[in-house]
Amino acid sequence: MSNAHVLTPQAGWLLLAGFSVVWIYLGYFWGRRAKSLDGYMLAGRNVGIALGTATAMATWVTSNTTMAAPQLAFQMGIWGMIGYSLGSMGLLFFAPMAERIRSLMPRGYTSGDFVRLRYGRKAWYVFLVISICYGLGWLISMGMAGGILLQALTGIDYKVGMTVILVVCMLYTMLGGLYAVIGTDYIQSVLILVGIIVVAVFAYVNIGFETVYESLQTTRPALLNLLMPAALMFLFNNLLFGLGEIFHSNVWWSRAFAFRPGVGFKAYLMAGLFWAPIPIVAGSLALVAPALGMNVPAVDMVGPLVAARIMGTMGAVFIFIVVFSSLASSLDSLLAATSDLLVEDVYRKIFKPMASDAELRRASKYLILLLTVLAWLVCLPRVTHLAGMIAFTGAFVGSTIWPIAAGLYWRKTNRTGASLGMLLGSIVGLLAYFQVGWYVGALVGSAVSMIIVLVSTLIAPASFEWEALAEHHGNQDEPVPEGSTV
Numbered sequence: 001m002s003n004a005h006v007l008t009p010q011a012g013w014l015l016l017a018g019f020s021v022v023w024i025y026l027g028y029f030w031g032r033r034a035k036s037l038d039g040y041m042l043a044g045r046n047v048g049i050a051l052g053t054a055t056a057m058a059t060w061v062t063s064n065t066t067m068a069a070p071q072l073a074f075q076m077g078i079w080g081m082i083g084y085s086l087g088s089m090g091l092l093f094f095a096p097m098a099e100r101i102r103s104l105m106p107r108g109y110t111s112g113d114f115v116r117l118r119y120g121r122k123a124w125y126v127f128l129v130i131s132i133c134y135g136l137g138w139l140i141s142m143g144m145a146g147g148i149l150l151q152a153l154t155g156i157d158y159k160v161g162m163t164v165i166l167v168v169c170m171l172y173t174m175l176g177g178l179y180a181v182i183g184t185d186y187i188q189s190v191l192i193l194v195g196i197i198v199v200a201v202f203a204y205v206n207i208g209f210e211t212v213y214e215s216l217q218t219t220r221p222a223l224l225n226l227l228m229p230a231a232l233m234f235l236f237n238n239l240l241f242g243l244g245e246i247f248h249s250n251v252w253w254s255r256a257f258a259f260r261p262g263v264g265f266k267a268y269l270m271a272g273l274f275w276a277p278i279p280i281v282a283g284s285l286a287l288v289a290p291a292l293g294m295n296v297p298a299v300d301m302v303g304p305l306v307a308a309r310i311m312g313t314m315g316a317v318f319i320f321i322v323v324f325s326s327l328a329s330s331l332d333s334l335l336a337a338t339s340d341l342l343v344e345d346v347y348r349k350i351f352k353p354m355a356s357d358a359e360l361r362r363a364s365k366y367l368i369l370l371l372t373v374l375a376w377l378v379c380l381p382r383v384t385h386l387a388g389m390i391a392f393t394g395a396f397v398g399s400t401i402w403p404i405a406a407g408l409y410w411r412k413t414n415r416t417g418a419s420l421g422m423l424l425g426s427i428v429g430l431l432a433y434f435q436v437g438w439y440v441g442a443l444v445g446s447a448v449s450m451i452i453v454l455v456s457t458l459i460a461p462a463s464f465e466w467e468a469l470a471e472h473h474g475n476q477d478e479p480v481p482e483g484s485t486v
Contacts, residue, residue, distance in 0.1 A: 012154030027172025052267030070303030081283025087242035091272030098264030244397030394442030395429025417456025425449030
């Protein structure tokens with residue numbers, strides 16, 4: 001049996017059908033708790049520490065972690081997987097920010113709310129474009145990963161597998177909103193942790209660290225080189241990429257609003273600590289490939305193929321469960337949070353300010369459908385590899401780090417500088433992505449944005465009152481949650 005078809009298509013369809021039925025049912029089951037708009041979009045703003053930690057960690061363990069981390073280790077060696085693990089810094093640094101966000105904006109809905117209230121409408125428009133481009137890029141990368149997974153393990157056509165996984169995640173997210181997302185994330189986080197640890201331990205126990213090291217020294221010594229220039233650039237680029245992704249994305253802001261007061265800091269801190277080893281463990285699988293004498297047909301398939309090679313059918317099932325869980329835990333979060341951003345910041349703020357809760361909830365479901373269709377259309381041709389698709393959004397997210405962080409803690413931050421920082425940081429970062437390499441977009445974008453924000457604020461400092469962020473909207477009859485202060 002070939003490396004690419006360890007499971008039969010029939011077995012692949014059986015696994016896919018089983019998980020699909022479970023997730024869709026759970027979406028329906030938990031969605032019954034969403035009686036109001038706050039319930040549907042923010043899980044009633046009452047999520048506790050256990051669910052909070054699980055949803056933050058599971059959402060950050062994307063298909064990119066479980067499939068792109070091995071790819072980067074296979075291409076860049078030790079620094080590839082360690083560099084990917086620095087994405088945990090985003091969760092760790094966001095921990096205190098989550099508490100501040102919850103306190104300053106007790107009735108907030110989206111990260112767009114913050115940018116609009118803090119910097120004005122021009123910055124808000126730029127931010128919305130960046131967020132939408134990033135959201136679609138992340139959706140596309142996960143849709144691609146789903147198709148790649150099924151094709152690598154079962155031979156099911158890439159387009160078919162990608163379509164099924166996108167549709168399943170769309171259905172249960174539409175049914176249950178954030179209640180369904182957080183509930184399924186809890187289960188998925190357990191499956192991910194157990195699956196990755198079992199596969200990695202089995203690989204190194206059976207092959208041995210010494211054998212793996214000797215094989216790398218003989219066949220691919222560059223992977224052990226700690227001074228590889230591209231790998232070092234990626235190390236810093238991914239650190240900034242992780243900060244930018246989390247600082248700006250409504251995926252993480254929506255959880256800050258959904259967690260109970262006092263939960264955000266602990267949940268994000270614990271999630272960051274639990275997440276950090278996962279890319280290293282997943283990436284280490286790729287270093288086993290030379291010892292196995294494997295011919296890897298596509299670099300973004302290396303993780304699943306190594307697992308299947310060393311554990312046979314059982315390994316293929318394990319990696320299927322891990323990657324499918326990581327796909328679902330991120331796809332549902334991104335669909336929910338991006339639709340919330342579009343509903344609150346575009347549909348409501350621009351087109352229909354007096355929309356009722358029922359209208360907004362209905363609009364959210366239509367937008368989840370639209371986002372899924374757009375992602376599906378771009379996924380069809382599979383124009384690049386996973387790491388390249390992820391890194392494409394780096395320039396966008398890197399440009400938001402300083403405007404968000406400075407805006408939350410520094411009253412004097414200049415609003416024009418924040419707007420230009422996001423705009424020019426994105427443009428220059430994209431130029432670097434295409435002209436220099438896919439691993440420098442976030443690094444360049446964040447550097448340009450930092451310089452603009454700092455210089456503009458030093459030259460023309462502003463004055464901002466934090467009370468302006470405590471906008472009360474949504475259901476005006478709902479009380480501000482206990483413990484939220486301005």
